[in-house]
Amino acid sequence: MSTSHRNVLEIENVGFSYHTRANFGRQHRIEALTDVTFSLRHGETLGVVGRNGCGKSTLLKLLSGIYRPEKGTITRHCKSVSLLSLSVGFDQLLTGSQNLVLSCMFLGHSRRDALRHHDEIVEFSGLGKFIDEPVKSYSSGMKARLGFAVGLTMKVDVLLIDEVLGVGDESFKRKAVNAMRERIDSDQSVVLVSHSLNRLRTLCDRVIWLEDGAIKAMGDPEDVVDQYMEAMEDSESVGNRPAQAAREAG
Numbered sequence: 001m002s003t004s005h006r007n008v009l010e011i012e013n014v015g016f017s018y019h020t021r022a023n024f025g026r027q028h029r030i031e032a033l034t035d036v037t038f039s040l041r042h043g044e045t046l047g048v049v050g051r052n053g054c055g056k057s058t059l060l061k062l063l064s065g066i067y068r069p070e071k072g073t074i075t076r077h078c079k080s081v082s083l084l085s086l087s088v089g090f091d092q093l094l095t096g097s098q099n100l101v102l103s104c105m106f107l108g109h110s111r112r113d114a115l116r117h118h119d120e121i122v123e124f125s126g127l128g129k130f131i132d133e134p135v136k137s138y139s140s141g142m143k144a145r146l147g148f149a150v151g152l153t154m155k156v157d158v159l160l161i162d163e164v165l166g167v168g169d170e171s172f173k174r175k176a177v178n179a180m181r182e183r184i185d186s187d188q189s190v191v192l193v194s195h196s197l198n199r200l201r202t203l204c205d206r207v208i209w210l211e212d213g214a215i216k217a218m219g220d221p222e223d224v225v226d227q228y229m230e231a232m233e234d235s236e237s238v239g240n241r242p243a244q245a246a247r248e249a250g
């Protein structure tokens with residue numbers, strides 16, 4: 001974990017809402033993030049914790065560029081940001097192999113470079129002959145394996161990981177955790193969303209606790225995880241969220 005003082009991502013006063021159509025076509029606005037400010041340093045592993053629906057996945061989608069902030073700014077001082085998540089965006093009609101190449105190119109690598117790493121990625125994914133089948137025939141676990149293999153084999157400046165360690169069977173999980181640890185021990189910059197408090201404590205340099213779309217605490221992993229655990233013990237359940245109800249108004 002060799003953290004430097006150079007920022008690779010700067011997030012300033014970022015806000016984001018979802019707009020959905022409720023009954024009779026009325027617009028329903030869900031404020032997923034409000035006034036979020038932090039930065040990711042080069043080489044740092046930054047954990048994100050928070051209860052279901054607090055905005056963790058939305059934050060990663062904003063950091064990866066899939067969504068644009070509604071308010072505030074995200075500045076990237078880097079070339080490639082890769083989001084490893086359970087719902088990776090593959091072209092359903094193309095084969096795993098074709099998607100592999102496209103994903104590498106999407107991360108800024110040349111086609112030649114993608115082809116050079118092709119077999120290594122297939123080996124990591126453990127997909128075997130399924131790599132030549134269309135992705136529409138894949139289970140969600142198989143898609144996640146492919147996305148994870150691309151993201152961990154190809155070099156990227158920032159790796160965003162969304163609960164992906166929970167995916168697959170035990171042997172793939174072990175392989176994935178080991179590959180991730182290797183990355184973390186190198187100078188890879190990582191944002192890790194996890195419900196595993198132990199992983200956040202042991203793998204991260206800093207942790208952010210998100211509550212109702214805002215940063216409740218940020219800093220030393222032990223301190224932040226302890227505060228979060230105390231709050232979880234005090235509250236009853238996911239349903240006990242008056243602030244969320246207020247944010248969903250009109």
Ligand SMILES: Nc1ncnc2c1ncn2[C@@H]1O[C@H](COP(=O)(O)OP(=O)(O)OP(=O)(O)O)[C@@H](O)[C@H]1O
Binds near residue numbers: 019030051
């Ligand atoms: N596509 C969407 N359309 C409408 N609302 C959404 C959408 N995705 C997320 N939300 C809402 O935005 C808020 C934040 O959701 P998000 O998925 O970012 O939370 P999360 O912390 O990642 O949750 P979890 O831990 O369950 O994965 C929630 O209130 C959720 O219901």
